[in-house]
Amino acid sequence: MKFISIGYGNSVAVERVVALVSPESAPVKRLIQDAKEMGRIIDVSCGRKTRSVLITDSEHVILSALTTEKIALRLEGVASSDDDEE
Numbered sequence: 001m002k003f004i005s006i007g008y009g010n011s012v013a014v015e016r017v018v019a020l021v022s023p024e025s026a027p028v029k030r031l032i033q034d035a036k037e038m039g040r041i042i043d044v045s046c047g048r049k050t051r052s053v054l055i056t057d058s059e060h061v062i063l064s065a066l067t068t069e070k071i072a073l074r075l076e077g078v079a080s081s082d083d084d085e086e
Helices: 026-038 068-085
Strands: 003-007 010-013 017-021 041-043 052-056 061-064
Touching: 003 061, 003 068, 017 068, 026 041, 026 052, 026 061, 052 068
Parallel strands: 041 061
Antiparallel strands: 003 010, 017 052, 052 061
């Protein structure tokens, strides 16, 4: 199982990430609110502004202070290293 850093000493399993989105749109804000109500929110932003939202296959919503671009590069790096192994 491969992990990527999502900031401040926190990591997430790459295989579990379904989507990586920006928190600015109204639908994503509703998704965050619904996840809070259902107890499925994981806030790893350490009190900083949320700059990206990761959605997992278990319907957990993870809030990170890293930008979506930075996390996307890390996800792509893991994907390209998987291609090299085959």
